[in-house]
Amino acid sequence: MSTPAAAQDxxxxxxxxxxxxxxxxxxxxxxxxxxxxxTEINNRQRGPCLLFDDIVDxxxxxxxxxxxxxxPARLAATLRLPxxxxxxxxxxxxxxxxxxxxxxAKDFPPQYVDSGPILENVKSGSxxxxxxxxxxxxxxxxxxxxxxxxxxxxxxxxxxxxxxxGTYRMMVHDQRTCGIHFAANHHGRVHMxxxxxxxxxxxxxxxxxxxxxxxxxxxxxxPVGMCEYNYVGAVMGEPAKVIRGEVTGLPMPAGAExxxxxxxxxxxxxxxxxxxxxLGYYTPIxxxxxxxxxxxxxxxxxxxxxxxxxxxxxxDYSYSKTVIRxxxxxxxxxxxxxxxxxxxWADEVGGSRTLLIVSVRQQYQGHARQVGLLxxxxxVGYWLGRxxxxxxxxxxxxxxxxxMWAVSTRCxxxxxxxxxxxxxxxxxxxxxxxxxxxxxxxxxxVIDACRTYEYRDAFPTVAKASPELQQKILxxxxxxLGTKK
Ligand SMILES: Cc1cc2nc3c(=O)[nH]c(=O)nc-3n(C[C@H](O)[C@H](O)[C@H](O)COP(=O)(O)O)c2cc1C
Numbered sequence: 416m417s418t419p420a421a422a423q424d425x426x427x428x429x430x431x432x433x434x435x436x437x438x439x440x441x442x443x444x445x446x447x448x449x450x451x452x453x454t455e456i457n458n459r460q461r462g463p464c465l466l467f468d469d470i471v472d473x474x475x476x477x478x479x480x481x482x483x484x485x486x487p488a489r490l491a492a493t494l495r496l497p498x499x500x501x502x503x504x505x506x507x508x509x510x511x512x513x514x515x516x517x518x519x520a521k522d523f524p525p526q527y528v529d530s531g532p533i534l535e536n537v538k539s540g541s542x543x544x545x546x547x548x549x550x551x552x553x554x555x556x557x558x559x560x561x562x563x564x565x566x567x568x569x570x571x572x573x574x575x576x577x578x579x580x581g582t583y584r585m586m587v588h589d590q591r592t593c594g595i596h597f598a599a600n601h602h603g604r605v606h607m608x609x610x611x612x613x614x615x616x617x618x619x620x621x622x623x624x625x626x627x628x629x630x631x632x633x634x635x636x637x638p639v640g641m642c643e644y645n646y647v648g649a650v651m652g653e654p655a656k657v658i659r660g661e662v663t664g665l666p667m668p669a670g671a672e673x674x675x676x677x678x679x680x681x682x683x684x685x686x687x688x689x690x691x692x693x694l695g696y697y698t699p700i701x702x703x704x705x706x707x708x709x710x711x712x713x714x715x716x717x718x719x720x721x722x723x724x725x726x727x728x729x730x731d732y733s734y735s736k737t738v739i740r741x742x743x744x745x746x747x748x749x750x751x752x753x754x755x756x757x758x759x760w761a762d763e764v765g766g767s768r769t770l771l772i773v774s775v776r777q778q779y780q781g782h783a784r785q786v787g788l789l790x791x792x793x794x795v796g797y798w799l800g801r802x803x804x805x806x807x808x809x810x811x812x813x814x815x816x817x818x819m820w821a822v823s824t825r826c827x828x829x830x831x832x833x834x835x836x837x838x839x840x841x842x843x844x845x846x847x848x849x850x851x852x853x854x855x856x857x858x859x860x861v862i863d864a865c866r867t868y869e870y871r872d873a874f875p876t877v878a879k880a881s882p883e884l885q886q887k888i889l890x891x892x893x894x895x896l897g898t899k900k
Pocket of ligand 1: 579
């Protein structure tokens with residue numbers, strides 16, 4: 416079959432990252448734990464994107480890529496933004512982009528094409544074997560080999576034309592089936608429940624190697640009814656090219672590496688996991704999840720599986736989610752009418768969810784508390800939140816040492832910590848073991864670590880050399896102090 420060159424794919428992206436000097440090739444690693452542990456250590460060291468080849472037990476050319484969006488340059492390149500920016504600049508550049516992209520998404524419906532590299536190999540029936548690909552056993556206590564980590568799962572609403580693309584973990588059960596972990600209220604699950612309530616098999620298409628831009632937004636909560644293909648089209652400024660799947664009619668990226676198509680049938684569920692999850696703990700095998708019965712495999716020659724394993728932060732996608740959600744938090748607070756927001760940070764240690772920090776220029780009594788309460792309940796903060804810390808404008812919210820200094824010196828625990836009870840909880844929360852029952856609630860703490868508003872002028876002065884003095888000293892004493900501030 417002819418294979419017209421397709422940009423918008425993982426290979427084009429890898430070339431761009433290689434040109435930035437941020438790609439490292441790794442040869443000869445084993446799918447059984449080596450690939451996972453190399454990835455984990457590399458991510459902790461904030462290393463480059465890794466492209467594994469010559470994986471033990473697999474043909475040369477069958478590859479796995481990890482660490483796709485773990486640096487400012489790689490994330491900026493993925494978002495089609497200028498590289499060479501710092502993390503803080505990236506957060507600033509991203510402010511306001513989300514509403515702009517959402518607004519423009521309607522102008523970028525995916526473009527259906529007849530052919531593309533993904534059609535190089537099409538397999539059905541007894542030819543189907545999910546373990547033809549070098550699916551890693553990522554962590555020592557995972558319950559199986561997870562094919563789906565950096566995936567894009569495509570589903571359709573039962574009686575509207577809403578197509579959703581979400582990232583949901585997928586563990587291989589056997590040659591032809593794998594589990595899909597659709598969490599409650601996530602759109603894939605919402606779609607599935609409607610099919611199953613009508614007694615119908617639920618059509619699913621999943622891509623496992625694509626432009627990381629699609630992965631980036633498949634893993635972020637976009638509004639109900641928004642198709643991620645449209646959204647990434649708006650980010651790219653051109654429509655995403657897709658091909659209709661033969662079995663389900665669902666759209667797959669024309670330049671995808673590996674695509675599966677099939678159904679989740681009502682009643683066909685099986686326990687999956689454990690899996691090392693994004694807050695840094697294994698989730699137990701506590702619930703049965705839908706079984707995806709694969710009827711078609713499509714793959715390119717020498718396919719590349721895009722992997723993005725979570726685990727104890729910093730992990731494979733904690734950096735990118737932190738940057739994106741920090742910008743979304745800033746937008747949300749301003750949209751709610753909050754003045755004086757200086758910067759926001761959804762720290763990686765809490766998977767960009769359990770620890771949100773906002774710095775404000777206080778304008779009136781109660782302002783800091785109001786900002787903290789709103790942050791805890793806006794779209795970025797309401798699910799799996801735990802702590803919101805509000806600090807003054809002299810504190811860099813992305814510097815935890817700075818933040819904890821403010822908490823330790825400006826917050827009176829008896830007065831400045833608000834506890835909110837019985838808010839939205841989830842079983843993914845490691846603390847859920849202490850919350851018996853099916854319905855999960857959890858608490859939030861809003862920590863006001865700002866100088867008390869009415870005493871702000873009386874508050875002791877910070878004992879630190881002024882920027883001017885520091886500059887003078889740094890210039891004069893370079894040989895002692897180096898050039899770092
Ligand atoms: C690598 C990765 C793995 C994820 N795994 C799951 C998962 O197993 N189940 C789930 O419901 N959400 C998972 N998420 C979070 C969802 O992708 C995210 O909430 C997304 O917004 C879901 O799409 P939706 O809003 O269209 O439902 C994962 C995210 C990433 C980045």
